[in-house]
Amino acid sequence: MSQGRTIIIVLVTLVIGFTGGFFLRPVLAPLRQTAVAVSPAAAVPQPTAARGTQYFAANLDEARQIVTGCRDGSVRGDECANAEQAVIEVDSRDRFKRFTGN
Incomplete structure (x- = not known):
């Protein structure tokens, strides 16, 4: 029992x-009270997408400026890698053409 x-x-x-x-x-x-927004928030600028290697291959001068800006630290992001890749590809293509004599 x-x-x-x-x-x-x-x-x-x-x-x-x-x-x-x-x-x-x-x-x-106690439950937390939520604040009511009176006006909508200001529009936050969306970061633009990084330009691709094809763009930089077509605009080689701008690609070289971006690469120097990346080395200085004034430019950051995916554009650094894309611009550097485009410069490397164009330079290597030019060297190959000179080597083969075409």
Whole structure:
């Protein structure tokens, strides 16, 4: 009989604890109120996509400017890699043409 009594006492204690926690929750941890925005947020400029190697291969002078800017630290991002790749490809193509005599 004492084991049955222990189970009943534990269940009653749990029910009282959960009920008390349910009713005291708004007092212990009140809900945060959300702020309402009066006006829409200003439009944040979206970063433009990096120009590809094909663009830089067609505009070699601009690609060389971007590469020097990347070395100086004034230009960052994917354009550095794309411009450098385009410059390397064009230079290697020119060297190959001179080597083969075409």
